[in-house]
Amino acid sequence: MAETAEEIKARKERERDELYALDISGVEWHGAPGTEEHEERVEIAYLPGGAVAMRSSLDPDTVLRYTEAEWRAFVLGARDGEFDLEPSGPDAK
Template sequence: MTDAPDKEAQEKARKEREKEELYALDISGVEWHSAPGTEEHEERVEIAYLPEGAVAMRSSLDPETVLRYTAAEWRAFVLGARDGEFDLEPSVRNGGVAAAE
Protein backbone atom coordinates (compact mmCIF):
# COMPACT_ATOMS: atom_id res chain seq x y z
CA MET A 1 0.00 0.00 0.00
CA THR A 2 1.38 3.42 -1.02
CA ASP A 3 1.91 5.89 1.79
CA ALA A 4 0.04 9.15 0.96
CA PRO A 5 2.65 11.50 2.50
CA ASP A 6 5.38 9.70 0.52
CA LYS A 7 3.39 10.10 -2.69
CA GLU A 8 2.83 13.79 -1.93
CA ALA A 9 6.57 14.28 -1.29
CA GLN A 10 7.39 12.58 -4.60
CA GLU A 11 4.90 14.80 -6.44
CA LYS A 12 6.34 17.92 -4.80
CA ALA A 13 9.88 16.86 -5.75
CA ARG A 14 8.77 16.21 -9.34
CA LYS A 15 7.21 19.68 -9.59
CA GLU A 16 10.34 21.29 -8.14
CA ARG A 17 12.53 19.48 -10.69
CA GLU A 18 10.19 20.55 -13.48
CA LYS A 19 10.46 24.21 -12.39
CA GLU A 20 14.25 24.00 -12.08
CA GLU A 21 14.48 22.60 -15.61
CA LEU A 22 12.12 25.28 -16.89
CA TYR A 23 14.19 28.10 -15.39
CA ALA A 24 17.40 26.49 -16.68
CA LEU A 25 16.20 26.79 -20.30
CA ASP A 26 18.01 29.33 -22.46
CA ILE A 27 15.21 31.55 -23.74
CA SER A 28 17.39 34.26 -25.27
CA GLY A 29 16.09 33.50 -28.75
CA VAL A 30 12.37 33.11 -28.07
CA GLU A 31 9.76 35.11 -29.93
CA TRP A 32 7.73 37.35 -27.62
CA HIS A 33 4.04 37.97 -28.32
CA SER A 34 1.69 40.65 -27.01
CA ALA A 35 -1.96 41.45 -27.47
CA PRO A 36 -2.94 42.61 -30.95
CA GLY A 37 -3.24 46.37 -31.28
CA THR A 38 -0.62 47.28 -28.71
CA GLU A 39 2.10 49.66 -29.77
CA GLU A 40 5.81 49.05 -29.17
CA HIS A 41 6.02 51.98 -26.71
CA GLU A 42 2.92 50.95 -24.68
CA GLU A 43 3.11 48.99 -21.45
CA ARG A 44 1.98 45.44 -22.15
CA VAL A 45 2.33 41.84 -21.05
CA GLU A 46 4.37 39.67 -23.38
CA ILE A 47 4.45 35.89 -23.54
CA ALA A 48 6.72 33.37 -25.23
CA TYR A 49 5.88 29.74 -25.91
CA LEU A 50 8.45 27.30 -24.55
CA PRO A 51 8.98 23.55 -25.08
CA GLU A 52 6.44 21.06 -23.73
CA GLY A 53 3.65 23.65 -23.47
CA ALA A 54 5.43 25.89 -20.97
CA VAL A 55 5.12 29.66 -21.21
CA ALA A 56 7.32 32.62 -20.23
CA MET A 57 5.76 35.96 -19.32
CA ARG A 58 7.24 39.43 -18.85
CA SER A 59 6.31 43.09 -18.77
CA SER A 60 7.42 45.25 -21.68
CA LEU A 61 8.62 47.79 -19.09
CA ASP A 62 10.84 45.21 -17.33
CA PRO A 63 11.90 42.67 -19.97
CA GLU A 64 14.70 41.26 -17.80
CA THR A 65 12.23 39.92 -15.21
CA VAL A 66 10.70 36.80 -16.73
CA LEU A 67 8.27 34.44 -15.05
CA ARG A 68 7.99 30.90 -16.35
CA TYR A 69 5.00 28.61 -16.08
CA THR A 70 4.71 24.90 -16.69
CA ALA A 71 2.03 23.71 -19.09
CA ALA A 72 -0.20 22.74 -16.14
CA GLU A 73 0.24 26.12 -14.42
CA TRP A 74 -0.47 28.00 -17.65
CA ARG A 75 -3.55 25.87 -18.37
CA ALA A 76 -4.89 26.57 -14.85
CA PHE A 77 -4.30 30.32 -15.32
CA VAL A 78 -5.98 30.47 -18.72
CA LEU A 79 -8.98 28.45 -17.54
CA GLY A 80 -9.30 30.68 -14.48
CA ALA A 81 -9.15 33.81 -16.62
CA ARG A 82 -11.80 32.42 -18.97
CA ASP A 83 -13.99 31.68 -15.97
CA GLY A 84 -13.73 35.27 -14.73
CA GLU A 85 -11.48 34.45 -11.79
CA PHE A 86 -9.35 37.53 -12.48
CA ASP A 87 -12.06 39.98 -13.52
CA LEU A 88 -11.41 43.50 -12.29
CA GLU A 89 -15.07 44.36 -11.78
CA PRO A 90 -16.82 42.86 -8.72
CA SER A 91 -18.89 39.82 -9.56
CA VAL A 92 -20.32 36.75 -7.91
CA ARG A 93 -17.61 34.60 -9.52
CA ASN A 94 -14.73 36.53 -7.97
CA GLY A 95 -16.21 37.01 -4.52
CA GLY A 96 -17.29 40.58 -5.19
CA VAL A 97 -13.80 41.95 -4.66
CA ALA A 98 -12.93 44.93 -6.83
CA ALA A 99 -9.40 45.70 -7.92
CA ALA A 100 -7.69 48.47 -5.98
CA GLU A 101 -7.62 51.74 -7.88
Protein backbone atom coordinates in the same frame (compact mmCIF):
# COMPACT_ATOMS: atom_id res chain seq x y z
CA MET B 1 0.00 3.83 -8.08
CA ALA B 2 -0.68 7.44 -7.05
CA GLU B 3 2.14 9.82 -6.21
CA THR B 4 2.62 10.84 -2.62
CA ALA B 5 2.58 14.51 -1.66
CA GLU B 6 6.37 14.42 -1.29
CA GLU B 7 6.79 12.86 -4.76
CA ILE B 8 4.52 15.48 -6.31
CA LYS B 9 6.46 18.28 -4.61
CA ALA B 10 9.80 16.82 -5.77
CA ARG B 11 8.51 16.41 -9.35
CA LYS B 12 7.22 19.99 -9.46
CA GLU B 13 10.55 21.31 -8.16
CA ARG B 14 12.40 19.34 -10.87
CA GLU B 15 10.05 20.70 -13.54
CA ARG B 16 10.55 24.28 -12.29
CA ASP B 17 14.34 23.86 -12.17
CA GLU B 18 14.39 22.48 -15.73
CA LEU B 19 12.11 25.27 -16.94
CA TYR B 20 14.29 28.03 -15.47
CA ALA B 21 17.45 26.34 -16.80
CA LEU B 22 16.23 26.78 -20.40
CA ASP B 23 18.05 29.37 -22.48
CA ILE B 24 15.27 31.65 -23.70
CA SER B 25 17.48 34.38 -25.15
CA GLY B 26 16.22 33.69 -28.68
CA VAL B 27 12.49 33.26 -28.03
CA GLU B 28 9.90 35.30 -29.88
CA TRP B 29 7.83 37.48 -27.55
CA HIS B 30 4.15 38.12 -28.31
CA GLY B 31 2.01 40.99 -27.04
CA ALA B 32 -1.74 41.48 -27.24
CA PRO B 33 -2.97 42.26 -30.74
CA GLY B 34 -3.36 45.98 -31.35
CA THR B 35 -0.67 47.08 -28.90
CA GLU B 36 2.35 49.04 -30.02
CA GLU B 37 5.98 48.25 -29.15
CA HIS B 38 6.27 51.35 -26.92
CA GLU B 39 3.05 50.61 -24.93
CA GLU B 40 3.04 48.94 -21.54
CA ARG B 41 1.88 45.37 -22.08
CA VAL B 42 2.25 41.79 -20.96
CA GLU B 43 4.28 39.65 -23.36
CA ILE B 44 4.44 35.87 -23.58
CA ALA B 45 6.78 33.44 -25.30
CA TYR B 46 6.04 29.81 -26.05
CA LEU B 47 8.63 27.38 -24.70
CA PRO B 48 9.26 23.67 -25.33
CA GLY B 49 6.79 21.18 -23.90
CA GLY B 50 3.91 23.64 -23.85
CA ALA B 51 5.54 25.86 -21.23
CA VAL B 52 5.15 29.64 -21.38
CA ALA B 53 7.31 32.57 -20.30
CA MET B 54 5.71 35.88 -19.35
CA ARG B 55 7.15 39.36 -18.79
CA SER B 56 6.19 43.03 -18.69
CA SER B 57 7.33 45.19 -21.57
CA LEU B 58 8.48 47.72 -18.94
CA ASP B 59 10.71 45.14 -17.20
CA PRO B 60 11.83 42.66 -19.87
CA ASP B 61 14.59 41.21 -17.69
CA THR B 62 12.12 39.84 -15.13
CA VAL B 63 10.60 36.73 -16.66
CA LEU B 64 8.18 34.29 -15.05
CA ARG B 65 7.94 30.78 -16.44
CA TYR B 66 5.02 28.39 -16.26
CA THR B 67 4.70 24.72 -17.05
CA GLU B 68 2.02 23.68 -19.51
CA ALA B 69 -0.27 22.61 -16.64
CA GLU B 70 0.24 25.88 -14.74
CA TRP B 71 -0.41 27.98 -17.84
CA ARG B 72 -3.51 25.96 -18.75
CA ALA B 73 -4.89 26.42 -15.22
CA PHE B 74 -4.22 30.18 -15.37
CA VAL B 75 -5.86 30.63 -18.78
CA LEU B 76 -8.92 28.60 -17.80
CA GLY B 77 -9.20 30.54 -14.53
CA ALA B 78 -8.96 33.86 -16.36
CA ARG B 79 -11.65 32.77 -18.80
CA ASP B 80 -13.88 31.82 -15.86
CA GLY B 81 -13.41 35.24 -14.25
CA GLU B 82 -11.28 34.06 -11.30
CA PHE B 83 -8.98 37.05 -11.70
CA ASP B 84 -11.55 39.75 -12.36
CA LEU B 85 -10.74 42.77 -10.24
CA GLU B 86 -13.29 44.04 -7.78
CA PRO B 87 -13.75 47.81 -7.69
CA SER B 88 -12.00 49.38 -4.70
CA GLY B 89 -11.23 52.81 -3.37
CA PRO B 90 -13.36 55.88 -2.74
CA ASP B 91 -15.08 55.76 -6.16
CA ALA B 92 -15.93 52.03 -6.05
CA LYS B 93 -19.49 51.13 -6.85
